[in-house]
Amino acid sequence: MLIDGTGAVPPESGLLAEARELLPDVVALRRRIHRVPEVGSYLPRTQQAVLEALDGLGLTVTLGRNLSSVVAVLDGGRPGRTLLLRADMDALPQQENTGLAFASQVPGVMHACGHDAHTAMLVGAARLLSARRDRLAGRVVFMFQPAEETGGGALPMIEEGLLTLPDGTAVDAAFALHINARNETCTVHVRPGTQYAAADLVRITVRGRSGHAAGPHRVLDPVPVACEIVQALQTMITRTVGIFEPAVLTITTIRAGSAFNIIPETAELSGTYRTLSEASRRTVREGITRVAEGVAAAHGMTVDVELPEGYPTVQNDPAFTALVRRAAAAALGPSRVHELPHSTMGGEDFSYVLQRVPGAMVFLGACPPGGVPGTVPDNHSDRVLYDEEALAAGVALHCAVAEDFLHGGGIDGSKGHEGREGYQGRDGRDGKGERGAAVGVASADGGD
The missing domain is CATH 3.30.70.360 (Alpha-Beta Plaits)
Structure with a gap:
């Protein structure tokens, strides 16, 4: 059962209906991860939960050498572009005071920023897109990232070859969402240009x-x-x-x-x-x-x-942002899609990915049942709650963006990140590098 079973998910599109069928499993995975949160780059239990959930989907799975990352690649039914979908997995060094039945069992550690939900939604998207792979022209790269909160796990993953597949294929675009208790549940909030400071x-x-x-x-x-x-x-x-x-x-x-x-x-x-x-x-x-x-x-x-330099700004590509807006409206309904009035002063290391390939990051509203948007405890609060019904909307949104992009929507993705002017990292790296060994069921050492 969900937090209160109010059924706040909007009227069902085809994708949303399929996502709702997966919701019990998505919620169960989110709660499993929530109970045993892990901080930083080394997340062995979280990594293992992801690997178990992805098992049997026919994905090519790669583990990080120096951190507990998981990269899973889905090959579609025919050739085409390559889209990366990302979820961060790490928790915060914070004592939980939510009173949830599935609250953290680890003293002083809590999933207070929704990364447990991000991880579960991306696993749900991997399941749904795998079942629809014959419709996909291209590939989807599922990026499960540690250490967003503690210095940046995205850059090490890029250095390990995230943006170049083993056969040399380059990622063409990237998408991520961030759950937010502050906004109305199952709503999507987008803006082109600067999203994060x-x-x-x-x-x-x-x-x-x-x-x-x-x-x-x-x-x-x-x-x-x-x-x-x-x-x-x-x-x-x-x-x-x-x-x-x-x-x-x-x-x-x-x-x-x-x-x-x-x-x-x-x-x-x-x-x-x-x-x-x-x-x-x-x-x-x-x-x-x-x-x-x-x-x-x-x-x-x-x-x-x-003055140690932190994360750069997150820059949403205007054309890809328009694609996300269109895909969200189709999957969730136009009334659920809103333009962000201004940038947020939060920071996000997905910025490193978007320095190298065009893409976008959006907010997914998940104000808990009975809460008033804008007044409930927000991300990084020890009492933050999310409406788990919104996880179905997140799964559907990931899938809608992937299908729209792989069917030719949005940017011209024919060149990949190599040679795409304006998407070169400030350190001069192009995202190439060695990857961990690609295996069907990867070893679980996951880095140190």
Whole structure:
């Protein structure tokens, strides 16, 4: 049984009706993964659950060498283009407080961003498309990815050859969806252009001179300087980035001291900044260093500033986004498809795939039964809930996009990612590389 069995799925298209037949199995897989969440690049139990669910579908399966990824390739009934469909699989280091009967059994780890649902929906799509393979002109690559939350699993998968099949065939386009408790269930939210912000990191260490708390005039106290830097950074954002260029800088941790009567030697700040353009990204990056060094110098101190580069922006190809909109309307009904009014400041490493091939990423609404869209706990909350009825819509959407694209819709996919101007990675890589051994039932070591 689903969360409350309200049956919020829209009127059935052919694909949606078939997806609903698979829903009990999709929900069961989602709950299995939800109970035993895993964090990072090494997800052996999740990987094994995926392999068991894909067994018998006639797919060519490859495991990652350095992470617990799964890549499964479906050959259609005749030659054609190649589409990649992606799901991330990893959880978050967070204690679950949902009260669900299938809540996490792993202390301090939770699927709070819906990756369990993403994985189950993509398995459902693999089952449905496998049953319809005679209708497909081309190939579908199912990408099951670890480590979206913890530094990026997409790039290592690309480096292991994700975008080039063993016979040299290049992936032509890519699609992913992200479940969202905030939006009405079974709705799809799309936009061309920038979908997700670039997500970069901030680490600042203020270096003072320690001493007794009763004599602050004899030491260099880094704590108030760190606090001043936090405030000054917010002013910097509003005074250096244009009002029509969204930018967010948030300091999320402050660490200093070991005892109530000792002024510490250092104070450490960390956080993130999010931008939608390379120009504002550069402005914020330069401003952080300038402000932190300036504030510290004004108090006779120094700082160490580290700004590790995170995920780039997710750029939805306009033509492929139009295909997704059309496919979603056909599968779920036009009233279920909405244009996103603006980009989101979240970050996503599917951006690395979309740097190399055209494609799109969309949101799938899954507001839980009885909830009011926009008011319920959202992704990354320890109380987030999703309407499991929406998983059928997600399965159908994956399949509708695949069938539309492989039947000739959207972009010109004849060239693959090689030679497609504008889809070269910023590091110059073209997505080629060695793949793990392609086997029918892969070994389960899955990387380290």
